[in-house]
Amino acid sequence: MAGEKIDIETIKAMLNLSDEDLVKPLPIPTRWSQPFWDASKEHRLVLKKCSACGYIDHPPYLYCTNCHADEHEWVEASGKATLASYAINTFGVPFPFWVDLPYVVAMIDLPEGPRMISNIVECDHDKLENGMELEVVFDDVTDEITLPKWRPVDKTKRG
Numbered sequence: 001m002a003g004e005k006i007d008i009e010t011i012k013a014m015l016n017l018s019d020e021d022l023v024k025p026l027p028i029p030t031r032w033s034q035p036f037w038d039a040s041k042e043h044r045l046v047l048k049k050c051s052a053c054g055y056i057d058h059p060p061y062l063y064c065t066n067c068h069a070d071e072h073e074w075v076e077a078s079g080k081a082t083l084a085s086y087a088i089n090t091f092g093v094p095f096p097f098w099v100d101l102p103y104v105v106a107m108i109d110l111p112e113g114p115r116m117i118s119n120i121v122e123c124d125h126d127k128l129e130n131g132m133e134l135e136v137v138f139d140d141v142t143d144e145i146t147l148p149k150w151r152p153v154d155k156t157k158r159g
């Protein structure tokens with residue numbers, strides 16, 4: 001489904017929006033998630049693994065949510081995943097995201113354990129299917145923040 005792209009200038013004028021109204025919110029790294037964002041900036045996907053019990057928390061948290069230990073290591077993820085569930089947003093999102101409509105928000109299962117919320121990109125929306133294989137791609141949205149997103153491994157499903 002190709003979907004009509006929204007002309008944001010028309011919307012801006014119609015609704016009397018300022019440029020500020022169209023600024024996308026960004027993640028705010030914490031001291032315990034900063035290594036995740038630093039790696040992402042280098043186009044590496046890392047996960048926080050508890051040194052005591054081996055549990056992987058995502059999003060990274062201050063301590064292990066399984067056993068409460070605070071010793072941990074950062075491990076390199078495979079960059080592969082499967083699609084658990086998804087929604088195609090076509091309207092009703094905050095103004096900064098109107099330019100991206102229609103876009104896909106998904107729950108993504110990593111083989112390392114965590115379920116991640118992210119976007120599916122470079123995908124033909126008609127070919128989305130739960131269980132499809134995904135691979136990570138990195139979207140450098142600012143100089144400081146790079147967002148890991150996911151695309152189909154199967155090139156025939158890309159769009």
Ligand SMILES: [Zn+2]
Binds near residue numbers: 065067
């Ligand atoms: Zn633990």
